[in-house]
Amino acid sequence: MKILITGGAGYIGSHTNRYFTSMGDETVVLDNLSYGHREAVKWGRLVVGDIGDRAMLDSLMAEERFDAVIDFAGFISVGESVENPSKYYENNVVKMKALLDAAVAHDIKYFVFSSSAAIFGEPSRVPIDEEHAKNPINPYGRTKLIGEMMLEDYGRAHGLVSCPLRYFNAAGDSSDALIGEAHDPETHLIPLVLRATRTGKPMRVFGDNYDTRDGSCIRDYIHVEDLAEAHYLGLKYIMEHKKSEAFNLGSSDGMSVLELIAEAERVTGKPVPHEIVERREGDPAELIASNGKARSLLGWTPKKSNVGTILRDAWNWEQNRKY
Ligand code: UDP
Numbered sequence: 001m002k003i004l005i006t007g008g009a010g011y012i013g014s015h016t017n018r019y020f021t022s023m024g025d026e027t028v029v030l031d032n033l034s035y036g037h038r039e040a041v042k043w044g045r046l047v048v049g050d051i052g053d054r055a056m057l058d059s060l061m062a063e064e065r066f067d068a069v070i071d072f073a074g075f076i077s078v079g080e081s082v083e084n085p086s087k088y089y090e091n092n093v094v095k096m097k098a099l100l101d102a103a104v105a106h107d108i109k110y111f112v113f114s115s116s117a118a119i120f121g122e123p124s125r126v127p128i129d130e131e132h133a134k135n136p137i138n139p140y141g142r143t144k145l146i147g148e149m150m151l152e153d154y155g156r157a158h159g160l161v162s163c164p165l166r167y168f169n170a171a172g173d174s175s176d177a178l179i180g181e182a183h184d185p186e187t188h189l190i191p192l193v194l195r196a197t198r199t200g201k202p203m204r205v206f207g208d209n210y211d212t213r214d215g216s217c218i219r220d221y222i223h224v225e226d227l228a229e230a231h232y233l234g235l236k237y238i239m240e241h242k243k244s245e246a247f248n249l250g251s252s253d254g255m256s257v258l259e260l261i262a263e264a265e266r267v268t269g270k271p272v273p274h275e276i277v278e279r280r281e282g283d284p285a286e287l288i289a290s291n292g293k294a295r296s297l298l299g300w301t302p303k304k305s306n307v308g309t310i311l312r313d314a315w316n317w318e319q320n321r322k323y
Helices: 012-023 054-064 078-083 085-105 140-156 189-199 224-241 258-270 294-299 307-321
Strands: 001-006 024-030 045-048 068-071 109-116 163-168 169-171 203-206 220-224 247-249 274-277
Touching: 001 012, 001 054, 001 109, 012 024, 012 224, 024 054, 054 085, 068 085, 068 224, 068 294, 078 085, 078 140, 109 140, 109 224, 163 224, 163 307, 169 224, 189 258, 189 307, 203 258, 220 224, 220 307, 224 247, 224 294, 247 294, 258 307
Parallel strands: 001 024, 001 068, 024 045, 068 109, 109 163, 163 247, 169 220, 203 274
Antiparallel strands: none
């Protein structure tokens, strides 16, 4: 198969690109390199361009005749989306529409979409299954939900078959440290914990007064290589069944921020200097996925998503990163 991977120079996209090529598929990565890294595209062909550039999409799609699109070209920062919603609606909605229009015009039938647990907002129950109410509480989550709604509408009107994948907390890196997480600025917990370990400069724990077992927030960390495999299985599934299907992707295990810090100290053998500060706005106390649907329909089993493995891979990357 030949697959267009938009945003394939980014964190989850680059691991997914690697996975598909390891399975024998041909990939073209389209990335404007605004956040992605050229060095992360070690497999397939890299085209530097923007998903909002319809003329470029037309010529690329006419030339390559893709079987499917996997779309990672979204902006991902919740805090930034609150301060600058326009940037998020422009990229995650307006430009995504250009990509969808081009896909339909070039008769591409299958579309896998990076969605997010953020579409659910403050959960009324955990674990969160696919039927849970969708009430995003920030512009980022709203743009992802709109993306899913566009896919539904394009499916009805044009027969586009889609697979929205709602990631919980993507974490970890390739175990050989060839590619890994490299956000700038970094806002995610695990890289910041390991950076504090390496530099000795304290990281901040956002709140220890939540209604959880130790007062800090609980999240469901899922290894990026498990996510990469889920894209492969998801695409195979929708191609086989010719039916759109959304999946929540997490380990179904919750870990608190303070538990994660303790585990990082165990894995690295070093202290994690940290200080407790105010809560961060918009952080739900607990987010845990129900992954039953992905397990039963896709046969997906997270293999690397215990926090020890995630931290070992992330520590290796932190010490050996190339970009
Ligand atoms: N967090 C923290 N300090 C940081 C970054 C994150 O305490 O410097 C907490 C955050 O409040 C949340 C968890 O770590 O409970 C995971 O946050 P992250 O930003 O990695 O992912 P999110 O859950 O926002 O998608």
